[in-house]
Amino acid sequence: MKAIKLAAMDIDGTLIGKNKILTGRTRKALTAAAAQGIHLVVASGRALQALPKDLIGIPGMEYVITSNGSSIFRLSDRKRIYAQDMMPDQVQKLLAFYKNYDCPMEAFICGVPYTSREYFERPGYFGAGPASVEYVRTTRQPVEDMRTFVEEHKNEIEGINFILRDMELKAVMRRQLETFDGLYVTSSVPRYLEISHGSVCKQSALAWLVQKLGILPEEVAAFGDGENDLEMIQYAGLGVAMGNAVSLLKQAADLIAPACDEDGAARVMEQLAEKRHIS
Known part of the structure; x- marks a missing residue:
């Protein structure tokens, strides 16, 4: 196995747990890996403005992949160096679809997450835990009329989220959306x-960045726990699923780390910082 030169890491459920806190052990492991020359890259479904400051402030954290791969920002100057926004006609088609449903909506624009006021004011009603309630209220910009807002900004949408507490309704909506x-x-x-745009996923953005940096896929380690990490895990030379990951991610991974709340990512990063590969 080639030495690992870049680590791409999901945030929620991977680097931080339900309490939304980056542990000292994780911070120390990431700092040590960067000191050994490993490029550190966040790869998240979050928008830029919603990224934890203590995470992206770690020395050696260079780039962030956000909005599930719609954007890459260079942290040194917050410049968006890679962009795959939705097409205006796609946004309009989604808005037409949305007319049939009554649920909050979010839109990410240039690194800023905007959300329906009803979700901003009552995130717990839609399934957010106590720490996530605080996260929503400190990272989102509330909008009174998201339909009109999105229509007005249809040329600059990174991605759209529908917020659902009814899992049966979510499944119905997803089946319909997957036919688009x-x-x-x-x-x-x-x-x-x-x-997001059909060309978007964390893997596509990561592949673009890896090529830009002159790194081979087999020299990449990717860490994740959710469905939106699957393509990235499959792409990397070392795909690491957390112990708390969904089953399809564990099946695709090269390594299953301990759970996020057991500092699983930190434990693997400690080995990479020491040896640049996993035995």
Whole structure:
């Protein structure tokens, strides 16, 4: 196995647990890996503005893949160096679809997440735990009329989320959305149904960055726990699924780490910092 030169890491359920706290052990392991020359890259469904400051402030954290692969930002100057926004006609088709449903919607624009006021004010009603309630209220910009807002910004949408507490309704909506051409549909947590341009996923953005840096796929380690991490895990030379990961991710992974709440990612990163590969 080639030495690992880049680590791409999901956030929620991978680097931080339900309490939304980055542990000291994880911070130390990432810092040590960067000191050994390993490129650190966040790969998240979150928008840029919603990324934890203590995570992206770690020395050696260079790039962030956000909105499930719609964007790559260079952290040194917050410049968006890779962009795959939705097409205006795709956004309009989604808005037409949305007319049949009554659920909150989010839209990511240039790294900023906007959400329906009803979700901003009552995230717990839609399945957010106590820590996630605080996360929503400190990272989202509430909008009174998301339909009109999205229509007005249809030329700059990174991605759209529907927020659902009814899992049967989520399944119905997903089946319909998956019949639309040119869309990428995924779900990072149960209450989210996430839609992007069809060319988008964490893997496609990661592959672009890896090529830019002159790194081979087999020199990449990727860490994740959710469905939206699948393509990235399959792409990397070392695909690491957390112990708390969904089953399809564990099946695709080269290594199953301990759970996120057991500092599983940190344990693997400690080995990479020491030896640059996993025995």
